[in-house]
Amino acid sequence: MKALKQVFGGKLQQYTMALALIALVVVFNVISGGRMLTSSNFQNLISGNAYVLILAIGMVMVIVIGQIDLSVGSVAGFVGMSVAISIAQYGFPWWAGLLLGLVLGVLVGMWHGFWLAKMGIPGFITTLAGMMIFRGLVIWISHSISVPVPAQFSYLGAGYLPEWGPAWTGLNNSTLLLGLLALAWFAYSEVNRRRHAKARGSEIPLWVTGTRVVLIAAVIGYVTWLFGSGRPGTSFPIPGLILVVLVIVYHTITQRTRFGRHIYAVGGNRAAAALSGVNTQRTYFLVMTNMSFLAAVAGILFIGRSTAAGPSDGTMWELDAIAAVFIGGAAVSGGIGTVVGSMVGGLVMAVLNSGLMLMGVGADQTQVIKGLVLLAAVAFDVHNKNQGKPSIIGTLMRNVGKKPDVAEVPAGTPEAQHLAGTPEVPGEGPAADNKATIPS
């Protein structure tokens, strides 16, 4: 047990939802006779859900500031349709259409941000209006007719990385390269971790580092093999690559920049944030603008995958994104939620969907099961909060990458006790804290 903790950083119990995801994949794989864990199924899983996951990245930021964006589906549909029409009917080159779509997304977001931040209209209302406005515009500009998009978009929305280099690897070499890069990065950060720990005077046992590296290498290796060993011509999908880049960028923004801190501060206690020098209006504005920008990206990927923009694109996407964010541990009241957590939440939904489809379960029952999972995940989170423990899923992902490793702390320190689950040291009582001689 102690060994496990040292390897996983002592917060094993916080990885509940990630473990649930793995368990889900494994169970479905067994039930479906090995159809779950195949190259093509995972390629499908990623390309087929990239748009929801990208929306969830923006949505978690919106939910963290204590707002909600109901318009993302309509905005994605609107941008997709605008891009398709600009190319098909106005002769834009494909890249200009793409650019137009991204600019439109930003403009739409600024529109929402203006009403929320400057006019003080609640986000629910602002984006409910946006949902109607942009759905109406999609139908208006398209006359309810689907519009095909050029092949370059298919590459973005459903394409694969190129094949090159020697065939003896038995894998798609682009995927292999990505896997190696990831591996190198993890190894580097492990070594770095050791060095910093040493600088602070606490030694990480070599076997801990070794086990971690081996474990991470096994996981990355397996994933690389899974995606790379598919039919020739397939690889880690392009939309997946776009997603990974966005996750890294947004994880960094939310966890490692001042703007990111401001998002959590505004969501946690708006008044306190304002009195700490956070420009709350600007934060609201930027988060809403960013949400619609990401909705535009999602819409563009989707029309690529669909090879055409349709009048009903984006219907109900907002709800899928919101569900992913809440399964990923965000709090309805704001202030809590992470990009990585939301990705896990979105993948749980995606794997459920895929697994149930592989089992031949109908759409009706799938909906019921997804609804129950959403409820169970949030109830679990709420239950844990009521127990006074930190929100498992919430803190889990938020702390990823910034928590000090338990191995850096010698056993027996308060830190170690805390991590071992001993209750918080109660606050000072009059006696406990009374160092001075005070008559009373």
Add this chain to the structure above:
Amino acid sequence: MTAGQLLLDMRHITKVFPGVKALDDVTMSVRRADIHAICGENGAGKSTLMKVLSGVYPHGTYEGEILLEGEEMRFNGIKSSEEHGVVIIHQELALIPELSITENIFLGSEVMRGGLIDWEAARRQAVDLLARVGLDISPDTQVKTLGVGQQQLVEIAKALSKNVRVLILDEPTSALNEDDSAHLLDLMRGLKARGITCLMISHKLNEIAAVADAVTVIRDGRTVETYDVVAGQVDEDRIIRAMVGRSLENRYPHRTPKIGEILAEVRGWNVEHPSVPGRLVVKDANFTVARGEVVGFAGLMGAGRTELARSIFGHSYGTYRSGELLIGGRPVHANTVQKAIAAGIAYVTEDRKNLGLNLIDDIKATVVSANLNGIVRRFLLQPRLEAEVAERYRRELRIKSSSVDVGVATLSGGNQQKVVLSKWMYSSPELLILDEPTRGIDVGAKYEIYKLIHQLADEGKGVIVISSELPELLGICDRIYTICEGRITGDLPVSEADQETLMRRMTTTSTAPAAPALSA
């Protein structure tokens, strides 16, 4: 009349909040049909005691027993205390503005007939009740159209509708003008004549003298004394002494001030109420703070202390009207909090939980939150730096927690306040404004905060301390301004100040007499 015999007996009441003992073995007795006043400083435990009595804190959350006519009461909520005729009227009125008087009076105890509300009967009863409290208006009037005094009377009418035996009034006249106050006091005498017992929390000694039969003074969660007013034993000085009269020795750290040149100067500062145009909450304020100086601001709640402080801190309260702020002799135009922080001002709020902390955050995130630039390297926040900074403050300020990863919500008040102080110390301010820095904090932790305040001053910073506790100001400040109704009414070196002087200036505007005369 059965007046004079024992009605209510509260024995050995102890109530503990996490980290703070709000009531410590309080015992008090109340006679039937008395008006019994309860006095004490802010935070002495008066309101807590009344909440225990009225079931707001249900049986089981406190120790001790409550006897009503010799029978032990175990209230599990307001509803059950009201069934026994114990009704509380809170300082913040609990009426629903959009509803009519009738609807408010019978909210929660509607007059029913055949499963439906009998509005006719309710209205008749409401007319009757309004007459009893001397309010001559239609019971269909919406509550939001009433003045505060009238709303207070509606609250009492509501209490009467519940066959009240013990009526608890928490600072009933604090928001009323003189006419309304007089009317209310008359009404209380009327209730007394009908055999209703009133418990009244009040700071206003002239009111106590006017209507009360007995006074209980509570200090630091304990009963100090109970007097009968009837016998004429009570005068203002005695009550004040009882309220504040603890030993001051060793309660405040000793320090020899090293006061330097003027750091900050405010000239002609005027602030308008945020939602009531034309009403000035700060009027023509002028004051200075020198380096190395601890300056106190004494004033009653609502006098404009916090409003002044927050207005200086980046115009974060109300509407700035006019006035100049100079720091180090240079004028500063800090109209946003960001600019105020950049100008070297820090403000520690009185309302720690709502305005001071993000309770979701852990210690380290809170400590760096007002100076994120301090941990930015290569455009990114550096978690290692963050942890180091927080760890440094945790050690220096002796914040009791297992690590800097602990959530601030789990800390005691004193440790939370140290975290907030760390946050502002890390923003390297020149001028620190501390608004009620020891509110809700234990005696021991207070001492550490005082030492910290002195240390900051000794480092050459200017410190403003706003406090309702006069002994605290006298104990730690070098100079004290008094403020009353938005105006600065006094500037006393601590050597010339005592509690009585301060209290008089805090309650004195140019129009009122220097001190309320007592006439029993």
Add this chain to the structure above:
Amino acid sequence: MKLKRTAAVVAALLISSLSLTACGGGRGGDASPAGDGTTPAAGEATTAGSEGGFPADATIGVALPWLGTQNWKEAETMFEAQLTEAGFTPLIQSADQKVPQQQQQIEALIEQGAKVIVVGPVDGTQLGSVLTKAHDAGVAVIGYDRLIENTDAVDAVVQFGSVRTGELQGESLLEGLEATGPGPYNIELFGGGPADPNAPNFFKGAMSVLQPKIDDGTLVVVSGQTDFTQVATQDWDNAKAQSRMDSLLSGSYSDKEIHGVLSPNDGIARAILTSVKQAGQSRIPVVDGLDAENESIVSIAKGEQYSTVAKPTDALVAKTVELITALQSGAGLPAADTQENNGTKDVDIYQLDPVVVTKANAAEVFANDADRMKLFEDNLA
């Protein structure tokens, strides 16, 4: 401790599932993902059907747009029954009218080793990349009821001819008018929703029958509105059709009798009849329809609506299963009835003729359809 046990169970499951997958691994072998293992690797991507068949009990995927209307629910039941009867293993999914869901369902069907996927598209233009994936995996794709556009990864489409449907509507209208006595006849024209690619085809077919008669004066369109854009009904909205009929009646028929109306479907037909009744026209005009909806069967039985055009689901399903059987045997698809350009290529179309239903022949047409038969008989006036 509990944690440790859970971790052990997870690890065990993980290992067992990895080994399960491992036998299907390897590059190139994935073209027949986790199927029954008897198919030869498909090698380069081609149409599976032309490669020489597949096992007689192979999995056949069916992706329907939704089950929210009578005809799609019938299609689900009939595919299940007829595919099973033909010896196949059917896997039927419906997508609740959502494109992304249908995309994922088609992908899941590929994963499940389907040899043929029948697709009733939610939106015929938005399945390009998933169907390409199906083709690359050696799966044959048959479009059902609607054309699949914007992709070359479609092998055949089975549908009712939409122009032919229109012709039947026109013929039926003419026949009904002639039965009322000698002409000329006053008529009005209605079209379907302009956004539906079928609607102009219906109108085109009908006009190919009616136009000559208009030209020779047998038919008179009193309002003069004969362009599709003039007569179209936005969104197939019955209410819009009804208000157009109201204004036509008050504008052009205050002193005339209306003898017939061309209607693109049953809902609009009933809206027209309601309008006529409300306007107090003495005689019910001849009105055709489409889809054999229950309410219209009642109306026909009562002698109000003259006719409807039925597109019997069982015939369409039977035709589809016939094509699948042909693919299975390795014989390849039979010759197509026609071809239609879908934006990328000319697709083979297998076209069925719909059936005109009038009061006279309803009993005969519904002989095998107990529900509709009962409905008709119960309401015979």
